[in-house]
Amino acid sequence: MKYLGGVSSTSSLSEARDLSRQLLRVAERARTDFAGLAAESGLTPVQARAVLWLEQPSTMSGLAEHLACDASNITGLADRLTDAGLVERVTGADRRVKFLQLTGRGTLLRTGLASRVARGSTVTAKLNPTERRQLATLLDKLLA
Amino acid sequence: MKYLGGVSSTSSLSEARDLSRQLLRVAERARTDFAGLAAESGLTPVQARAVLWLEQPSTMSGLAEHLACDASNITGLADRLTDAGLVERVTGADRRVKFLQLTGRGTLLRTGLASRVARGSTVTAKLNPTERRQLATLLDKLLA
DNA sequence: CCTCGATGATTGACGTATTCAAGTAACGAG
DNA sequence: CTCGTTACTTGAATACGTCAATCATCGAGG
Numbered sequence: 001m002k003y004l005g006g007v008s009s010t011s012s013l014s015e016a017r018d019l020s021r022q023l024l025r026v027a028e029r030a031r032t033d034f035a036g037l038a039a040e041s042g043l044t045p046v047q048a049r050a051v052l053w054l055e056q057p058s059t060m061s062g063l064a065e066h067l068a069c070d071a072s073n074i075t076g077l078a079d080r081l082t083d084a085g086l087v088e089r090v091t092g093a094d095r096r097v098k099f100l101q102l103t104g105r106g107t108l109l110r111t112g113l114a115s116r117v118a119r120g121s122t123v124t125a126k127l128n129p130t131e132r133r134q135l136a137t138l139l140d141k142l143l144a
Numbered sequence: 145m146k147y148l149g150g151v152s153s154t155s156s157l158s159e160a161r162d163l164s165r166q167l168l169r170v171a172e173r174a175r176t177d178f179a180g181l182a183a184e185s186g187l188t189p190v191q192a193r194a195v196l197w198l199e200q201p202s203t204m205s206g207l208a209e210h211l212a213c214d215a216s217n218i219t220g221l222a223d224r225l226t227d228a229g230l231v232e233r234v235t236g237a238d239r240r241v242k243f244l245q246l247t248g249r250g251t252l253l254r255t256g257l258a259s260r261v262a263r264g265s266t267v268t269a270k271l272n273p274t275e276r277r278q279l280a281t282l283l284d285k286l287l288a
Numbered sequence: 289c290c291t292c293g294a295t296g297a298t299t300g301a302c303g304t305a306t307t308c309a310a311g312t313a314a315c316g317a318g
Numbered sequence: 319c320t321c322g323t324t325a326c327t328t329g330a331a332t333a334c335g336t337c338a339a340t341c342a343t344c345g346a347g348g
Binding site: 241 | 324325326327328329
């Protein structure tokens with residue numbers, strides 16, 4: 001027995017480091033899984049995020065904010081989604097703003113994608129209900 | 145009182161969906177935080193991951209595997225890191241393989257970056273030790 | 289009205305990441 | 319020594335990402 005209490009106390013720093021790494025690994029895993037799901041729909045991850053976000057029509061700047069990127073990105077992104085027949089630009093009352101709106105195909109694709117994301121690939125499978133609740137609570141605190 | 149038991153049972157599906165979303169949000173947050181830390185060192189996220197990985201010298205294909213990308217990426221990545229004076233290519237006994245090795249500057253930069261990552265930006269701050277242990281356990285299961 | 293600043297989207301220049309296919313160099317077994 | 323394999327490089331194509339500049343429109347103050 002070698003000072004177990006001491007060990008647990010001095011290891012708090014490395015525990016913190018490990019936790020960060022773990023979280024980054026999980027994030028990387030989530031990213032990869034998501035990219036895979038997106039690819040099944042023929043989308044890049046960013047395109048998939050855009051489509052998921054467009055449950056309700058959104059202005060281009062609104063989408064830019066959601067994606068946390070420069071507004072000038074959205075032009076090209078919207079172009080590509082439009083070319084793919086998934087969204088269309090709809091001019092609003094203020095003729096400066098353009099709403100992006102899913103087409104019929106876009107809506108179908110979004111539904112399928114959303115349900116596959118909900119199924120959660122890796123995640124939900126590996127935890128039992130109690131653990132899932134615990135995780136939800138902890139993630140909530142992280143996002144607070 | 146309207147069948148509370150029923151509610152909790154039927155909500156398991158939407159709970160799963162919410163958990164997936166939450167995890168994606170946390171992943172997104174982790175990604176953003178990491179990108180910020182990388183940028184403080186003048187690196188892109190991928191470059192930062194590479195530098196962190198190079199605590200020990202690694203072959204280019206080894207790095208490709210770690211980054212889960214095509215080997216042809218690494219050439220350009222290594223070029224840019226070399227231009228930045230952070231790594232150098234070292235030819236091994238087998239003259240086909242090239243090891244990437246941090247320079248002095250690279251090592252310094254890696255140390256700083258690693259400690260900032262360890263500090264965990266958002267993460268560690270918001271949880272108490274008990275919660276951190278819980279989270280570590282759950283993340284372990286996710287990664288299993 | 290009418291001008292003028294602010295706002296929303298677009299464009300163009302540029303850099304990074306990514307993949308795939310093709311090429312080059314070196315190794316090693318037969 | 320030859321030939322298949324391995325490790326890296328190259329080149330073409332696409333997506334993202336930023337920033338700066340442009341264009342059209344709106345709305346408010348003369």
